[in-house]
Amino acid sequence: MSIIKINRNEITAREGANLLWTALDNGFFIPNLCAIRNVKRPAASCRLCYVEIEGEKAPVSACVQSIRDGMTVQLDTPGVARLRNTAFELLMSHHRLECHICPKHKQCALQDIASHIKAKLKPHRVRKIVRDLPVDSSHPRIRYDPNKCVLCGRCVYVCQEQGSGTLDFSFRSIDTLVSTFAGMPLGEADCNSCLACVAVCPVGSLTLKPSV
Ligand code: SF4
Ligand code: SF4
Ligand code: FES
Structure with missing residues (x-):
């Protein structure tokens, strides 16, 4: 020690x-x-x-x-x-x-x-x-607002750790963005809905949709 x-x-x-x-x-x-x-x-x-x-x-x-x-x-x-x-x-x-x-x-x-x-x-x-990027509400549980993302990388890390690898960084410099492969809406991407990304996002970028 x-x-x-x-x-x-x-x-x-x-x-x-x-x-x-x-x-x-x-x-x-x-x-x-x-x-x-x-x-x-x-x-x-x-x-x-x-x-x-x-x-x-x-x-x-x-x-x-x-x-x-x-x-x-x-x-x-x-x-x-x-x-x-x-x-x-x-x-x-x-x-x-x-x-x-x-x-x-x-x-x-x-x-x-x-x-x-x-x-x-x-x-x-x-x-x-x-930035004024569209909010992605295509997933049944997750809302993704890229305009609030601080590019901390936590969601990308846990998504890969969970074995899904759905989220990654796209583009470079001031255009850098967290997105799915080929920028597909999250609801159409290969997401297993583990919600680990929502749990680690420190800001209001990846959040749970309100339950109805
Ligand atoms: S965890 Fe949230 S703030 Fe961090 S990179 Fe992912 S979406 Fe952006
Ligand atoms: S609560 Fe946090 S993420 Fe949401 S708008 Fe305010 S500073 Fe941004
Ligand atoms: S640079 Fe150390 S926590 Fe982000």
């Missing part, structure tokens, strides 16, 4: 364990969207989980750090806040913000993160460029 410090609190943790999950399991909130527990090679794509580690020149992503004995970690330094809050604003600049009608309202990771980092959901330093 290793002894590390997070915000000056001593924590006992397994040497080599993941820093993000160790912090979360010990009650220290680090904003994150793309992290998946026990994944060997985290995507580290959301750029929200910055922390400062003593001895490192610049903030690093907690989701790709392993615990080392004696590690000293700070979560909310000005350097962390600058990088993390900028990443959050950029992410929100592509997000269709309509919380009042969103199925995820009050259970949304974006709302939790905004509240934790004391940021507004609506970006004020960058221009908002929201």
